[in-house]
Amino acid sequence: MCEICDARAGSRRAFLTLAAAGLCSAAAGSRAAGLPPAPSVSPDDALARLQAGNAAFVQAPQLCAARLGKQRAQLATHQAPWASIVSCADSRVPPELLFGGLGLGQLFVARNAGHLPDSATLGTLEYGCSMLGVSLIVVLGHERCGAVAAACAAVRDNARFPGFIAPLVEAIVPAARAVLDQPGDFLDNAVRENARRTAQAIATRSESIGQGVAQGKVRVVAARYDLDSGKVELLTP
Numbered sequence: 001m002c003e004i005c006d007a008r009a010g011s012r013r014a015f016l017t018l019a020a021a022g023l024c025s026a027a028a029g030s031r032a033a034g035l036p037p038a039p040s041v042s043p044d045d046a047l048a049r050l051q052a053g054n055a056a057f058v059q060a061p062q063l064c065a066a067r068l069g070k071q072r073a074q075l076a077t078h079q080a081p082w083a084s085i086v087s088c089a090d091s092r093v094p095p096e097l098l099f100g101g102l103g104l105g106q107l108f109v110a111r112n113a114g115h116l117p118d119s120a121t122l123g124t125l126e127y128g129c130s131m132l133g134v135s136l137i138v139v140l141g142h143e144r145c146g147a148v149a150a151a152c153a154a155v156r157d158n159a160r161f162p163g164f165i166a167p168l169v170e171a172i173v174p175a176a177r178a179v180l181d182q183p184g185d186f187l188d189n190a191v192r193e194n195a196r197r198t199a200q201a202i203a204t205r206s207e208s209i210g211q212g213v214a215q216g217k218v219r220v221v222a223a224r225y226d227l228d229s230g231k232v233e234l235l236t237p
């Protein structure tokens with residue numbers, strides 16, 4: 001077991017057990033009453049947990065899977081994730097690892113190239129919030145994103161793309177176009193704008209998530225992952 005797991009295993013096991021027990025009973029009760037389950041973790045606490053995990057990943061990114069077997073057995077019949085991550089499909093941006101080597105049952109993750117807020121993604125996030133009690137949604141853009149780079153090429157060079165890549169890129173083009181004249185690096189500005197726009201779209205296009213945000217029960221934030229340093233930077237309050 002690595003140093004991070006050694007230090008965190010006790011508190012993590014206790015948290016998982018409590019969260020699982022709490023959410024199972026809460027979910028059963030609320031379903032009977034027709035209400036969503038109460039979140040096991042507040043939005044602010046969930047964000048602080050992710051930030052602490054990322055700091056640990058940046059400092060000592062050892063990978064340890066020693067306890068996955070035990071977690072699998074504990075979570076085989078239920079799940080109690082405490083945060084949703086909407087991230088790019090990029091192979092270098094796996095949310096569970098870059099937030100500190102999180103194990104099974106902790107993050108509810110939706111991924112596609114460019115983290116587009118399509119109907120499948122919105123449905124996934126609504127399920128996480130309304131059925132599983134997730135209270136925090138993090139849209140995670142990343143440095144040198146290929147999908148955003150394609151949109152930048154479409155805006156700047158009129159590049160065209162084949163098949164289903166075309167509508168995917170087209171959905172990111174408005175973000176790229178919005179920052180075309182801004183100072184600084186075009187691609188990185190577009191990465192940040194695309195993450196902010198996806199977060200905004202989630203909170204406005206989903207009625208149930210928008211209501212949760214308005215009531216302070218759900219928080220949606222945009223962030224950027226730095227491929228070089230491993231750091232996750234918040235882009236929105």
Ligand SMILES: [Zn+2]
Binds near residue numbers: 114144148
């Ligand atoms: Zn990407």
